[in-house]
Amino acid sequence: MKKVTSLINFLLIVSSITVLSNKAFTQEEQENFEGAKFEYKAENNRIDLGIIHLDAIEEVNLEVEFENTGNEPLVLSSVRACCGTSVNDYPEEPIYPGDVGVIELYFRVAPRPHNISRSVIVTSNDPAGRKILRITGKVEEKEE
Numbered sequence: 001m002k003k004v005t006s007l008i009n010f011l012l013i014v015s016s017i018t019v020l021s022n023k024a025f026t027q028e029e030q031e032n033f034e035g036a037k038f039e040y041k042a043e044n045n046r047i048d049l050g051i052i053h054l055d056a057i058e059e060v061n062l063e064v065e066f067e068n069t070g071n072e073p074l075v076l077s078s079v080r081a082c083c084g085t086s087v088n089d090y091p092e093e094p095i096y097p098g099d100v101g102v103i104e105l106y107f108r109v110a111p112r113p114h115n116i117s118r119s120v121i122v123t124s125n126d127p128a129g130r131k132i133l134r135i136t137g138k139v140e141e142k143e144e
Contacts, residue, residue: 037070038126040133041100049116049137052109057139062105064120064133068095078123079103085118085135105135113140 042064049060068074073094079087088104095101107118116137123130 034072035070035127036068036072036074036097036125037128038074038076038122038124038131039067039069040131041065041067042133045132046134046136049135052116052137052139053142054111054113054139055142057109057111060105060107060109062135064103064105065100066095066103066122066131067100068097070126071097073097074101074124074126076101076122076124079120080123081105081107081118081120083118084108085120087120090122109139111139114138 047062047064073096075094076090076092079090081087085105085107088106090103091101103120103122105120109116116135116139118135120133120135121130122133
């Protein structure tokens, strides 16, 4: 019985530490933040390609800029994209505070009317977690 009680106490302590270490940052904590901080340069973490007409479809090559707005070097550990979007290149060396980096993306647009909805997910040493960029647009026939 003593072993069971000890085990339960241990599990409660570990779960309490986990919950406390995963709490969300308050506004004040964000302002006094110490560490690397990943910020997309795109407004609201979105890139809108607008309307692409079927007769003008081309391959899409994007250079997505981001900045380290923290006060320690930012290191990207993973950059993934969905839906047939390729990540051609991203910085493997640290991005120092105030510096800007570029992620190079490529994808083809299907030659039919549809909405474009892609996402890019960056994992880094930013304690706030993964950062997602949304790429949107619309393919339609040209009105005459």
